[in-house]
Amino acid sequence: MEKVYTGKLTYKSNGEDDEILGFVGERDFLADRINSDLEYGRYLYARYYISDEELEKDELQEEFLKTIWGIGEADYGVAYSEITGYLWTDEEIKIGGHDLLTELKSHIGKYLYLEIDFRKKPKP
Numbered sequence: 241m242e243k244v245y246t247g248k249l250t251y252k253s254n255g256e257d258d259e260i261l262g263f264v265g266e267r268d269f270l271a272d273r274i275n276s277d278l279e280y281g282r283y284l285y286a287r288y289y290i291s292d293e294e295l296e297k298d299e300l301q302e303e304f305l306k307t308i309w310g311i312g313e314a315d316y317g318v319a320y321s322e323i324t325g326y327l328w329t330d331e332e333i334k335i336g337g338h339d340l341l342t343e344l345k346s347h348i349g350k351y352l353y354l355e356i357d358f359r360k361k362p363k364p
Contacts, residue, residue: 314333
């Protein structure tokens with residue numbers, strides 16, 4: 241199952257954490273979306289493009305391409321206490337040991353076009 245995640249990267253707020261990765265104009269958080277999509281498979285093959293402006297996929301291929309693959313890990317969760325309320329937010333996106341979340345956070349304000357092929361087994 242291939243999924244595409246696209247938009248202008250920004251930090252979003254959740255509770256007291258103001259550096260959760262998401263897209264401008266969307267309510268969801270990227271790690272939360274990918275974590276939900278892991279139901280399609282934990283072997284991920286990802287290709288992503290970064291650009292200064294929103295471009296079509298064929299235009300993006302001329303700009304910047306990075307490919308990573310491997311077993312995927314994604315986590316998104318919010319910790320609460322009945323006494324104090326919000327405590328913190330956890331977010332993680334790793335593919336084959338590569339910290340995709342940290343890489344993408346270095347491109348805040350730029351446009352991302354991320355394709356992830358989710359598989360139940362590794363590619364032959």
